[in-house]
Amino acid sequence: MLCQNCHTKDAGVHLRRIINGEAAEVHLCADCARALGYGNLFSGFAFPFAARAAQPLAGPDFSALGNRVVRCEVCGLSFEDIVRASRPGCPNCYRVFGDKLNPVIRKMHGRAKYQPAPKTAAPVPPADGEKWYKTASEHGDIVLGSIVTLTANVDGLPFPARLTPVQRNTLGRRILSALGEKTAGFTMADPARLYPYEVAALAERGLITPEFASSADGSLLAFSPDERLCVMLCDEDHIKIRAAVGGLAPEKAFAMAADLRAAVNAAMPLAVSPELGYLNQSPADLGTGCVPAVIVHLPVLSRTGKIPALSSIMGKLGVTIAPFGGSGLNVVGDLYRVSNTVALGLDVTEALSNLKSFCLQLETRERAAAEAYVRGLAAQDRISRAVSVLSGAKLLTANEMSEMLSWIRLGAARGQCEFNLPTINELMLTLQPAGVNTLAGQKLPHEQRDEMRAAIVRKTLFPA
Ligand SMILES: [Zn+2]
Ligand SMILES: [Zn+2]
Numbered sequence: 001m002l003c004q005n006c007h008t009k010d011a012g013v014h015l016r017r018i019i020n021g022e023a024a025e026v027h028l029c030a031d032c033a034r035a036l037g038y039g040n041l042f043s044g045f046a047f048p049f050a051a052r053a054a055q056p057l058a059g060p061d062f063s064a065l066g067n068r069v070v071r072c073e074v075c076g077l078s079f080e081d082i083v084r085a086s087r088p089g090c091p092n093c094y095r096v097f098g099d100k101l102n103p104v105i106r107k108m109h110g111r112a113k114y115q116p117a118p119k120t121a122a123p124v125p126p127a128d129g130e131k132w133y134k135t136a137s138e139h140g141d142i143v144l145g146s147i148v149t150l151t152a153n154v155d156g157l158p159f160p161a162r163l164t165p166v167q168r169n170t171l172g173r174r175i176l177s178a179l180g181e182k183t184a185g186f187t188m189a190d191p192a193r194l195y196p197y198e199v200a201a202l203a204e205r206g207l208i209t210p211e212f213a214s215s216a217d218g219s220l221l222a223f224s225p226d227e228r229l230c231v232m233l234c235d236e237d238h239i240k241i242r243a244a245v246g247g248l249a250p251e252k253a254f255a256m257a258a259d260l261r262a263a264v265n266a267a268m269p270l271a272v273s274p275e276l277g278y279l280n281q282s283p284a285d286l287g288t289g290c291v292p293a294v295i296v297h298l299p300v301l302s303r304t305g306k307i308p309a310l311s312s313i314m315g316k317l318g319v320t321i322a323p324f325g326g327s328g329l330n331v332v333g334d335l336y337r338v339s340n341t342v343a344l345g346l347d348v349t350e351a352l353s354n355l356k357s358f359c360l361q362l363e364t365r366e367r368a369a370a371e372a373y374v375r376g377l378a379a380q381d382r383i384s385r386a387v388s389v390l391s392g393a394k395l396l397t398a399n400e401m402s403e404m405l406s407w408i409r410l411g412a413a414r415g416q417c418e419f420n421l422p423t424i425n426e427l428m429l430t431l432q433p434a435g436v437n438t439l440a441g442q443k444l445p446h447e448q449r450d451e452m453r454a455a456i457v458r459k460t461l462f463p464a
Contacts, residue, residue, distance in 0.1 A: 003029035005036065005329055013038060016211045018203045019327045020398075021433030022196060023214035026327055036329065037311055037322025072096045075158040090158040091271030091279035094286075105276065105283050112345025114277035114287055122255040125245065129226050133205070133295075133425040135246020141413035142363045144295040144335070144425050145246045147206055148253035150261050151280050151289045153238040155271035159281045160234040165218030172220030172233035178267035182260055183231065186222040191215050197443055200434035204325060206244060206295065208232055229256060237281050239264060246422075248359055250292040250352045257290075277344065287343025292352050294359045295324050299334040299410040300369040301362075307336070310362070318342035319358045325432065333402030333409075333428050338362065374414040383411035391462045395447065396454040398432050408461075419461060427457055 003011045004027050011027035015038060018024070028038065069078045075089030079097050082088050094101060128135075132145040153159065154175070160168050169190070176183060191199050191212070203213040207223060207230050215235035223230040232240040243256035264270065271279040278289030301307055311321045323330065324337040340355040373379050386407035389400070396404075409424045411417040429435070436449045444452065 001027050003027060003032050005029070005032040015328055016214050017326070017328045018200045018210050018213055018432075018434065021200050021204075021435075021437060023200055023203075023210070024327075026329065034315070035308065035311075037315075037320045038328070070096065074156055075162055087161070087281060088159070088283075089162050091153050091155055094273060094276060094279050101283070105286065108283060109287065109344040113275055114273070114344055115347035115350075116277075117258075117288070117348040122251055124255050124259045125249075125252045127224070127226060127228060130246070131227050131426070132244035132246050133429050134422040136422055137247025137249075139248040139363060140246075140421050142296050142298070142366050143248045143359065144297060144429075145206075145244055146248060146250040146253045146292070146294050147242060147244045147337075148250055148257050148290060148292045149209065150241045150254075150257045151237050151239070151285050151291075152241075152261055152264070152270045152278050153280060154264075154268045155279075156269075157238070160216065160219070160236065160238060161281070163218070163234070165216070168216065168218030168234035169220060171238065172218070175233055175239055175264055175268065176220070176222055176231070178264050179231070179260060180263070182263050183222055183224075183229075186224050186229075186231075188220070188222045191219055191221055192217050195437075195443070197434040197437040201430075201432070201438040202230075204432040204435050205429040206324075208242065209240065210328075211235065212240070229260065231260065237285070239270075248294060248356060248363075250294060250355055251349075254290065254292060254348065254352055285343070287345075288348045288351060290343065290348050290351065291339055291341065292355050293337050293339035294355060296336050296338055296359065296362060296366075297334055297406070297409055297413075298336055298362065298366050299406050300373045301366050302331060302334040302336075304369065304373075306365075306369075307331075310365075314338075314358060317354075317358075319355060321362075325429075332399065333406040335402075335406075335428065370410060370414055374410065374416055379410075380416060383407050383416050386411075387417060390457050393454045393458075395450040396457060397450055398436075398453070401431060401453055401457060402428060405457075423460060427460060431456060 001011045003009050006029060009029035012030055013028045013033035015026045016023065017026050071078050072089060072093045074092040077089035077093060079100055082093060082097065088094060199213045202208045203210045207227050212232045212235050219235045220233040228244050230242045241257045241260050243253040245253045273279055277287040280286060280289060314321055318341055319338060320341055321336050321338050324335040326332040338359055340351045342351060386404040389404050405424050405428050408417060408419055412419040412421055431453050433449060436453050437443050440452060
């Protein structure tokens with residue numbers, strides 16, 4: 001299979017994304033994956049012994065060993081099974097086959113050891129009922145919000161891939177009941193029973209991961225009415241908790257997510273090893289089990305071609321910058337997701353503060369570049385044309401809307417035009433293809449979708 005970006009090299013990295021309102025796979029070669037900010041995913045990773053195992057085994061002579069193949073006592077897999085499936089069957093596999101798995105893990109993560117989070121937990125911020133992307137903040141000219149995703153598995157149980165849909169569903173419900181009061185008022189959904197566009201719309205606005213939008217049968221979803229907290233159960237791992245807050249505050253989002261994780265852990269101990277940290281299904285997700293991210297709008301750095309150089313500097317320091325939303329191949333509305341991908345060797349507090357200081361530097365650069373840029377007639381022309389398009393268009397595709405909103409967001413942030421930034425954020429995130437279908441309550445033909453989008457944008461930004 002060829003890479004969908006360069007169309008020349010073999011694709012070894014496979015991403016699940018939302019394309020045109022539907023869950024789909026994107027295939028990339030390792031070079032393009034790195035250039036686009038997905039180099040950290042190790043998706044192209046294969047156990048080095050996979051080639052050997054793929055060959056028919058030449059009847060190994062186990063007689064001398066008393067014919068005993070070592071098997072994990074929880075999931076029953078042997079090491080050969082793990083190699084064949086290219087994934088462990090349960091957290092315990094990491095313990096049973098540690099001597100064989102550790103060299104691979106070291107190759108991925110380096111020699112670093114897991115650093116547990118300091119005991120002093122940050123306070124959980126009070127909810128104000130506002131959606132994360134609609135919150136005004138002092139960093140709001142550039143930052144839309146901060147999203148933290150925690151991944152964990154219950155110890156002593158096989159990973160979801162080795163459970164039946166019914167078992168996955170039952171486990172998901174047990175985890176939710178362990179959360180008890182903390183998830184009171186949450187909307188609970190069985191993704192398999194929702195329309196695909198409804199699930200895709202949740203990913204378009206950052207509530208669930210794009211991967212979860214094509215989750216396995218039997219997975220389960222619960223989210224708070226303000227969409228700040230979301231629990232994804234029994235897709236690839238037993239539990240993924242996502243917390244989102246407005247502004248540059250990944251530590252607040254972490255506190256919210258960690259509070260739920262602690263509640264699960266109190267009822268059903270999670271698998272954590274002193275060496276490797278959270279024992280998750282993908283060896284790439286070991287360690288803190290935490291991926292903190294900040295969603296930023298970088299119109300000027302993006303349009304002046306500065307992102308690739310920044311991305312390569314940041315990549316060396318464990319921070320990635322990748323397009324937010326869409327196929328992930330193209331930037332939509334100049335929105336980026338900046339995330340910290342180092343999960344072994346530094347504790348969560350350090351990871352969060354590293355990410356924050358990188359984002360502050362990005363902000364400073366974008367702000368300085370933008371101040372100069374909008375003084376030019378060309379930029380002012382683009383901004384006022386965008387206003388005309390959005391106020392007059394009868395049809396708007398998602399891409400055109402995103403591009404025009406990006407211009408007026410730049411204009412509004414730099415005092416060139418008067419629009420409310422949180423309102424622009426909301427339009428950008430909720431009027432993507434699946435989002436419009438969800439508002440309509442059905443899968444609309446393209447033209448009707450573009451018509452509805454144009455009408456909502458007009459009514460919202462230019463009320464009569
Ligand atoms: Zn490529
Ligand atoms: Zn196992």
